[in-house]
Amino acid sequence: MIEPGDLLLRWVSEQGAGALSDVKQGAWWLAGARCPEVEPGAPGRWLRDAVSLALLDIDWRNRRWCAAPPVLTQLPQARGLAVLTGSRTAAFERRLEQTMKDSPVELFRVPSVR
Incomplete structure (x- = not known):
């Protein structure tokens, strides 16, 4: 099963850009569906974390x-x-997988429990 953070990253990557209220609403929906004990203010914190990790610009x-x-x-x-940062569209992931098959590149994905 895809982790909530990876799912949120894929969604914002495929969307590309938008209103801040939309991405916060999407984060709240994901939290309700996948993270049972989410605390108030979590989507805002998640967005700040995504900026810190160079995944989003706000x-x-x-x-x-x-x-x-x-x-x-x-x-x-x-x-x-x-270190690979930034968006992860499905097309980008396919190119990355192909690069790993065609060259001596290894990819280490660091799991996040947060």
Whole structure:
């Protein structure tokens, strides 16, 4: 089963951009469906976390959001280790899977329980 955070990331990635109220409403719906004991204010915190993780860009003043583009950033002195941030559309995931088959690339997905 897909984790709630991954599902929310896929949804915002496929949507691309929109009104802040819509993404908050989507987060509340997901919380109600998948996270039984969600506390008040959680969607706002989730959105701030998504900005911190470079998954979303939010214009708080104009109440708009957009999915950040996918970016691969090589970590300094890490022997080729890189971090992938940004949106994850289904098409992007297919290209990533194909790249892993065609080249010596390994993908480590870090699970999140939060």
